[in-house]
Every structure is written in structure tokens, then in C-alpha cells.
Amino acid sequence: MATGNTLHILNHFSYPVTIYVSDSNWNCCDAPLQNQQVGYVQPQGSVALPYCRKDGHGCNGEQGVFQLDINVSMTVGLNFDSDGGMASPVSSGCAAALSQNADGTYSLIVYAN
Numbered sequence: 001m002a003t004g005n006t007l008h009i010l011n012h013f014s015y016p017v018t019i020y021v022s023d024s025n026w027n028c029c030d031a032p033l034q035n036q037q038v039g040y041v042q043p044q045g046s047v048a049l050p051y052c053r054k055d056g057h058g059c060n061g062e063q064g065v066f067q068l069d070i071n072v073s074m075t076v077g078l079n080f081d082s083d084g085g086m087a088s089p090v091s092s093g094c095a096a097a098l099s100q101n102a103d104g105t106y107s108l109i110v111y112a113n
Contacts, residue, residue: 002064004031004052005084005105009068011041012111013094017070019047025067025077028059032066046107053082063087070094070110078108 011017019038026034030052039047053064063079070076074093080086086106089096097109 002030002053002055002082003084004050005080005086007049007051007078007086008046008101008105008107009038009041009049010046010107010109011043012109014043014112016040016042016045017110018072020069022067022069022075025065027065028054028057028062029064029066030054038068051080051084053080053084055082074110076108076110 009019018040021032021034021036021038023034031050038049041047051064053059063081065079068076068078075091076096077090078086086098089098089108095111095113099107101107
């Protein structure tokens with residue numbers, strides 16, 4: 001059985017950003033859902049996004065995968081295992097840094113290239 005976790009997304013742009021889960025590059029996720037609005041995040045603000053990999057349905061042994069769309073033109077691709085462990089993000093149009101917090105959750109900082 002997959003274990004869920006939480007991703008804290010921190011906005012280090014100098015302007016607010018709107019974040020959605022894309023309908024592209026999404027697979028083996030019970031959460032988040034495609035086209036889910038994550039939030040409107042002010043500069044230096046943050047939003048929490050729960051995530052969990054789907055069990056069965058061809059996903060056993062596969063990573064959960066989802067992509068965040070930031071202000072439509074920027075993306076951050078993420079993947080994670082059944083224990084909620086995140087791998088390094090792949091970003092386009094912005095920079096992104098991932099770190100694990102002391103409580104086991106993750107923080108993703110998004111900022112200008």
C-alpha cells in the first residue's frame with residue numbers, strides 16, 4: 001500500500017503565481033488529480049499539496065508522476081515512489097529546488113532562472 005506525503009510549494013518569485021496540476025505528464029497518482037488547482041500563492045508564500053501514488057492498475061513498481069503548471073508558461077515535473085519519496089524536479093521556464101524537511105515532507109522552492 002502506498003504512503004502519501006505532502007509537498008510544500010514556496011513562491012520565491014517577486015510576483016504572485018497560480019499553480020495547477022497539469023493534465024500532461026500525469027500517471028499513477030491517487031493524488032493530486034489532473035487539472036487540480038493547487039493555489040494562488042503570493043511572493044514568499046506557500047501552499048501545501050498532498051500526494052500519493054496509485055497501487056495496482058499497472059502502477060506497482062512505477063513512480064507516481066505529475067507536472068505543476070505555474071502561471072501557464074512554466075512547468076515543474078515531479079515523480080515519487082510508493083513511500084512518498086520525491087526525486088529531483090525537472091523544470092522549464094523557471095528554476096526549482098527540492099529538499100526534504102525534518103518531518104519527512106518535502107519543500108519545493110520555485111523561482112526565476
